[in-house]
Amino acid sequence: MGAVKSKRMPRAERERQMLDAAVEIIGRHGYTAASMDDIAELAGVSKPLVYLYLNSKDDLFTACIRREAAALTRAVRAAVRPDLPAERQLWDGVQAFFTYTAEHPDGWTVLHLQARTHGPKFAAEADAMRAEMAAFVTRLIASAARESHPACDLPAHEVAGLATALIGSAETLADWANTTDGVTAAHAATTLMNFAWSGLGNLMTGNHWTAPDPA
Amino acid sequence: MGAVKSKRMPRAERERQMLDAAVEIIGRHGYTAASMDDIAELAGVSKPLVYLYLNSKDDLFTACIRREAAALTRAVRAAVRPDLPAERQLWDGVQAFFTYTAEHPDGWTVLHLQARTHGPKFAAEADAMRAEMAAFVTRLIASAARESHPACDLPAHEVAGLATALIGSAETLADWANTTDGVTAAHAATTLMNFAWSGLGNLMTGNHWTAPDPA
Amino acid sequence: MGAVKSKRMPRAERERQMLDAAVEIIGRHGYTAASMDDIAELAGVSKPLVYLYLNSKDDLFTACIRREAAALTRAVRAAVRPDLPAERQLWDGVQAFFTYTAEHPDGWTVLHLQARTHGPKFAAEADAMRAEMAAFVTRLIASAARESHPACDLPAHEVAGLATALIGSAETLADWANTTDGVTAAHAATTLMNFAWSGLGNLMTGNHWTAPDPA
Amino acid sequence: MGAVKSKRMPRAERERQMLDAAVEIIGRHGYTAASMDDIAELAGVSKPLVYLYLNSKDDLFTACIRREAAALTRAVRAAVRPDLPAERQLWDGVQAFFTYTAEHPDGWTVLHLQARTHGPKFAAEADAMRAEMAAFVTRLIASAARESHPACDLPAHEVAGLATALIGSAETLADWANTTDGVTAAHAATTLMNFAWSGLGNLMTGNHWTAPDPA
DNA sequence: TATGAATGAGAATTCATTCAT
DNA sequence: TATGAATGAATTCTCATTCAT
Numbered sequence: 089m090g091a092v093k094s095k096r097m098p099r100a101e102r103e104r105q106m107l108d109a110a111v112e113i114i115g116r117h118g119y120t121a122a123s124m125d126d127i128a129e130l131a132g133v134s135k136p137l138v139y140l141y142l143n144s145k146d147d148l149f150t151a152c153i154r155r156e157a158a159a160l161t162r163a164v165r166a167a168v169r170p171d172l173p174a175e176r177q178l179w180d181g182v183q184a185f186f187t188y189t190a191e192h193p194d195g196w197t198v199l200h201l202q203a204r205t206h207g208p209k210f211a212a213e214a215d216a217m218r219a220e221m222a223a224f225v226t227r228l229i230a231s232a233a234r235e236s237h238p239a240c241d242l243p244a245h246e247v248a249g250l251a252t253a254l255i256g257s258a259e260t261l262a263d264w265a266n267t268t269d270g271v272t273a274a275h276a277a278t279t280l281m282n283f284a285w286s287g288l289g290n291l292m293t294g295n296h297w298t299a300p301d302p303a
Numbered sequence: 304m305g306a307v308k309s310k311r312m313p314r315a316e317r318e319r320q321m322l323d324a325a326v327e328i329i330g331r332h333g334y335t336a337a338s339m340d341d342i343a344e345l346a347g348v349s350k351p352l353v354y355l356y357l358n359s360k361d362d363l364f365t366a367c368i369r370r371e372a373a374a375l376t377r378a379v380r381a382a383v384r385p386d387l388p389a390e391r392q393l394w395d396g397v398q399a400f401f402t403y404t405a406e407h408p409d410g411w412t413v414l415h416l417q418a419r420t421h422g423p424k425f426a427a428e429a430d431a432m433r434a435e436m437a438a439f440v441t442r443l444i445a446s447a448a449r450e451s452h453p454a455c456d457l458p459a460h461e462v463a464g465l466a467t468a469l470i471g472s473a474e475t476l477a478d479w480a481n482t483t484d485g486v487t488a489a490h491a492a493t494t495l496m497n498f499a500w501s502g503l504g505n506l507m508t509g510n511h512w513t514a515p516d517p518a
Numbered sequence: 519m520g521a522v523k524s525k526r527m528p529r530a531e532r533e534r535q536m537l538d539a540a541v542e543i544i545g546r547h548g549y550t551a552a553s554m555d556d557i558a559e560l561a562g563v564s565k566p567l568v569y570l571y572l573n574s575k576d577d578l579f580t581a582c583i584r585r586e587a588a589a590l591t592r593a594v595r596a597a598v599r600p601d602l603p604a605e606r607q608l609w610d611g612v613q614a615f616f617t618y619t620a621e622h623p624d625g626w627t628v629l630h631l632q633a634r635t636h637g638p639k640f641a642a643e644a645d646a647m648r649a650e651m652a653a654f655v656t657r658l659i660a661s662a663a664r665e666s667h668p669a670c671d672l673p674a675h676e677v678a679g680l681a682t683a684l685i686g687s688a689e690t691l692a693d694w695a696n697t698t699d700g701v702t703a704a705h706a707a708t709t710l711m712n713f714a715w716s717g718l719g720n721l722m723t724g725n726h727w728t729a730p731d732p733a
Numbered sequence: 734m735g736a737v738k739s740k741r742m743p744r745a746e747r748e749r750q751m752l753d754a755a756v757e758i759i760g761r762h763g764y765t766a767a768s769m770d771d772i773a774e775l776a777g778v779s780k781p782l783v784y785l786y787l788n789s790k791d792d793l794f795t796a797c798i799r800r801e802a803a804a805l806t807r808a809v810r811a812a813v814r815p816d817l818p819a820e821r822q823l824w825d826g827v828q829a830f831f832t833y834t835a836e837h838p839d840g841w842t843v844l845h846l847q848a849r850t851h852g853p854k855f856a857a858e859a860d861a862m863r864a865e866m867a868a869f870v871t872r873l874i875a876s877a878a879r880e881s882h883p884a885c886d887l888p889a890h891e892v893a894g895l896a897t898a899l900i901g902s903a904e905t906l907a908d909w910a911n912t913t914d915g916v917t918a919a920h921a922a923t924t925l926m927n928f929a930w931s932g933l934g935n936l937m938t939g940n941h942w943t944a945p946d947p948a
Numbered sequence: 949t950a951t952g953a954a955t956g957a958g959a960a961t962t963c964a965t966t967c968a969t
Numbered sequence: 970t971a972t973g974a975a976t977g978a979a980t981t982c983t984c985a986t987t988c989a990t
Contacts, residue, residue: 096949096950097949099949102949117422118335118420118421118422119335120333120334120335120336120421121335121421121422123983123984123985124984124985124986125984125985133950133951134950134951134952135951135985135986136950136951136952136986136987136988137949137950137951139985139986139987140949140950144985144986145984145985145986173515175515176515179514179515201416201419201420202420204416205333205334205416205417205420206333206335206336207332207333207336246494249476249479249486249490249491249494249498250494250497250498252475252476252479252494253472253475253476253494253495253498253499254472254498255475256471256472256473256474256475256476256479257468257469257471257472257475258471259471259475260467260468260470260471260472260474260475261464261467261468261471264464264467264471271464275464276464278512278514279461279464279465279467279468280468281512281514282465282502282506282511282512283464283465283468283469283499283502283503283506284468284498284502285502285512286501286502286505286506286510286512287497287498287499287500287501287502287503287505288498288502290501290502290505291497291498291501295501296497297493297496297497297500297501299394299493299496300388300390300391300394310967310968310974310975311967311968311969311973311974311975312974313973313974314973314974317974317975338958338959338960339959339960339961340958340959340960348975348976349975349976349977350960350961350976351961351962351963351975351976351977352974352975352976354960354961354962355974355975359960359961360959360960360961526970526971527970529970532970547852548765548850548851548852549765550763550764550765550766550851551765551851551852553962553963553964554963554964554965555963555964563971563972564971564972564973565964565965565972566965566966566967566971566972566973567970567971567972569964569965569966570970570971574964574965575963575964575965603945605945606945609944609945631846631849631850632850634846635763635764635846635847635850636763636765636766637762637763637766676924679906679909679916679920679921679924679928680924680927680928682905682906682909682924683902683905683906683924683925683928683929684902684928685905686901686902686903686904686905686906686909687898687899687901687902687905688901689901689905690897690898690900690901690902690904690905691894691897691898691901694894694897694901701894705894706894708942708944709891709894709895709897709898710898711942711944712895712932712936712941712942713894713895713898713899713929713932713933713936714898714928714932715932715942716931716932716935716936716940716942717927717928717929717930717931717932717933717935718928718932720931720932720935721927721928721931725931726927727923727926727927727930727931729824729923729926730818730820730821730824740953740954740988740989741952741953741954741988741989741990742953743952743953744952744953747953747954768979768980768981769980769981769982770979770980770981778954778955779954779955779956780955780981780982781954781955781956781982781983781984782953782954782955784981784982784983785953785954789981789982790980790981790982
């Protein structure tokens with residue numbers, strides 16, 4: 089997996105190799121267990137060069153998070169056609185999400201776990217992406233509600249909670265698919281839609297769940 | 304928050320203080336950023352005593368995970384009365400879950416984030432708890448299905464996926480409640496039931512979600 | 519091997535147990551690798567008691583060296599009858615020496631190796647014993663010379679060198695016997711006499727070895 | 734004695750400096766009393782560099798033992814001309830041995846004492862050298878026997894014992910020469926030949942020592 | 949652009965030793 | 970006599986980071 093050693097290549101490409109190496113090592117061993125030595129070696133360059141380009145371990149990690157977040161976001165966005173119905177948009181986005189996370193397990197680990205466990209600075213980077221995902225889902229829920237039940241209005245803060253819940257399911261199912269034999273991205277995607285969509289449908293019709301009698 | 308410094312106490316009590324300190328520091332700063340010095344200081348003892356009682360940083364972390372997992376599990380179990388209907392059991396359990404995680408944010412972080420990001424050994428400890436939660440939810444879904452729609456049968460592996468999705472929602476909502484002003488445990492609990500229960504209800508009636516026409 | 523745990527015994531006996539344990543552990547693992555914890559545990563007492571009786575690790579080691587040196591010296595002395603001829607005295611002493619070292623390998627290691635490798639303080643303790651052995655051998659050589667070749671006079675410093683050489687052989691042969699299968703104490707004793715005695719005989723007759731022509 | 738502090742030198746040279754420092758410190762203070770800090774300081778470098786090059790305290794020690802063993806072996810071998818008579822070969826080798834040990838007392842201590850008192854791993858390293866010395870001496874004894882008394886045959890295991898005894902004398906005399914004022918390498922060498930050679934001569938003529946009447 | 953040489957700062961861990969009972 | 974509780978002081982080792990070329 090280590091890049092073939094070849095001297096003198098353009099900066100952009102070298103940087104990509106370094107980030108590749110960093111994502112792989114951080115994803116597999118964790119941020120703190122990942123040493124700059126290991127990363128430099130896997131990237132096929134000397135450590136000073138890593139510092140020359142990426143500046144510090146923190147910056148390197150930040151760059152990893154940003155790159156992986158951007159790539160995941162891009163993949164999802166590319167799959168969604170805003171002119172289609174909300175349900176369809178969600179389905180397409182969800183499929184793209186699970187496909188991407190299955191194909192980039194180290195990147196997913198970096199985003200989902202590593203970025204969130206090593207201090208607020210990195211967590212904030214990852215949260216930016218989650219916020220974008222949440223905004224996307226929120227928009228869809230709202231628009232689905234408008235489409236199908238113009239009368240109903242779900243209060244904004246409630247929609248935020250639902251979006252959070254849906255994203256939480258998605259994240260956990262992505263881990264589940266990545267670590268459970270026989271569970272594919274398609275599988276995870278269907279499970280998520282099954283789990284989430286009809287519940288959401290009910291809510292949009294004003295059909296809230298009510299707590300059972302506390303007797 | 305550090306224990307009042309008072310010398311010479313029985314081992315069991317000292318050990319508890321140490322675990323308290325460790326959970327707090329690890330929860331706030333992360334496992335690797337937490338130094339044994341900091342933990343010992345917060346516990347009000349010298350480092351050698353920590354080693355004498357807990358043996359190593361790894362063992363200390365493991366002990367934290369186990370203790371917190373046991374406490375959370377216990378809280379949920381204590382809230383659930385197995386003779387009540389499934390929906391009610393779920394509701395009670397969910398409430399207990401969010402209440403506990405809100406009251407023990409450091410412990411929750413240790414379980415939910417730290418334990419999963421520092422190697423398989425610790426992840427396995429946390430997974431044991433997740434498996435128990437999943438089993439609980441799985442049982443409830445199955446029993447709810449039996450209660451209300453004896454005719455329907457959801458295949459086991461599908462139920463497993465749904466349980467995973469539900470737990471994922473719960474975990475994420477717990478984080479959300481802990482980090483978002485104005486969101487209470489009760490709030491999170493209601494959101495989760497809203498989100499999950501009616502969807503589950505549909506599935507139990509055999510009413511699966513179907514993918515929109517791919518055209 | 520550890521002493522049976524029984525409370526409240528006379529000081530002398532307890533001390534013996536502690537020294538037994540210390541010799542065993544130090545002999546097998548080396549002085550620095552031997553921890554006071556291990557020694558106390560093997561002796562079946564608590565660490566503070568070891569300190570109460572033996573004062574410090576240094577003092578404990580010193581006590582071990584002295585005890586083992588005294589025991590070895592005593593064994594050799596007991597085997598020698600000063601009224602017999604020198605050759606016979608040497609032979610009896612050598613046999614006793616190899617028998618004792620074979621039966622007390624840990625004690626022998628403490629004396630021969632450990633005492634000499636952890637600073638001058640301990641080395642001096644062991645040297646006292648070597649000096650005594652050397653004096654014994656020196657006396658024998660001188661008396662043998664007198665017995666058989668009254669005319670000859672070996673200068674004192676030369677005798678000292680020969681005694682050192684003989685003792686060096688003996689020490690090394692003791693290690694060799696202790697670590698080589700099939701080599702007994704009797705074997706080692708015979709080898710030593712074979713090696714040393716006839717050479718000494720020659721010297722006593724004034725028959726010195728002379729360097730070959732350096733051509 | 735510490736190297737003049739001059740930065741930036743090739744790795745091989747730095748490594749040599751480190752080994753020099755390590756041999757000196759370990760030889761004088763013992764393996765366990767020698768701290769990596771001390772060694773690094775004497776070598777004129779920072780501790781991390783010692784670890785970078787030599788890997789661990791254990792490996793550093795092993796490297797010391799090997800280097801010193803090789804140097805001593807080389808010195809002896811260089812002094813011996815295999816085409817000369819056995820006695821002459823032994824005499825030359827013995828002289829070289831005592832000369833070398835006198836000129837490198839720390840190295841000799843490392844080999845003779847330290848290597849043998851800190852666990853089997855290091856002892857095995859030193860034993861390799863002793864085995865080589867023993868083989869050399871064994872060969873010489875056998876060849877001397879053949880040269881002068883073709884009729885006699887000393888059994889192999891007996892020769893091994895004699896070689897061990899001779900080497901033991903040599904080692905002890907080396908210590909003696911290093912620690913006794915007025916005793917030179919030449920002195921020690923002559924003493925050893927005096928002590929050993931005529932005894933060996935007797936044995937080769939079949940003239941074994943026999944135990945005195947046990948009466 | 950690229951690297952071999954080098955380090956400051958701090959981490960976990962251990963150990964001989966003592967106190968209070 | 971005997972011990973459970975506790976610690977000061979090291980020690981090995983690692984790592985992010987920089988210098989000189």
